[in-house]
Amino acid sequence: MPTHQSITGSSDEDLLKRMVATHAERFGESFWTAFAAHVAPHLPARPVMVDLGCGPGLLLRDLSLRYPSAVLHGYDLTEAMIAYGRDLSWIGIPPTLARLDVSTQPLPHAPGTVHLLSMSSVLHVFDEPLPALSEIRRVLAPGGMFLLLDWIRQPLAAYLAYRRDVMGEGEGDWQRRGFRLFPVHNKYTTADWLWLLDHVGLPAAEHLQLRDSHRLFVCRPA
Helix, strand or coil, X not given: CCCHHHHHCCCHHHHHHHHXXXXXXXXXXXXXXXXXXXXXXXXXXXXXXXXXXXXXXXXXXXXXXXXXXXXXXXXECCHHHHXXXXXXXXXXXXXXXXXXXXXXXXXXXXXXXXXXXXXXXXXHHCCCCHHHHHHHHHHEEEEEEEEEEEECCCCHHXXXXXXXXXXXXXXXXXXXXXXXXXXXXXXXXXXXXXXXXXXXXCCEEEEEECCCCEEEEEECCC
């Protein structure tokens, strides 16, 4: 799988700072409203939760606040992200955090043992997403859920405006980075995502537009 650095041209430290700074915007009120409506009612009392491409671990931290008895696991390619997550303060049980490349390595979980697996803004960079989706399908428990939050295709003008006005990139960056990243972030339409998910037996029970750039898919094994 390509690294964040190879795609964005930013250092691991810059990417870490960006992910920490934008966490509240990416996982804000609209996300948790959708979570409460479509995910929370289906979770057991002590769920096993996995965040794949967990970055600095902030989503896992938020989940631990809501589910202090949950068993949490986070995997990421970047050691700096894992180290940041390990230094966070945890209200619930601290997660198991480890480096893992799911594009080439299996998840270290037995079949049918994970109640919620989340993946945010990662799957679009995979050259071949179907093996990773099949691996996700393998580890989900009966009634488990896959929560995919990822980029969807936008017109070029809207995408560049998003980088300038929402992400707050400067005059040079929003054009230079925007043109380089446009093919990466605008690879899939909503229909493309739905086809990929359905193809591996993870049909989306719900899908919601939380931001112009991203869509949330709540998937349950067929």
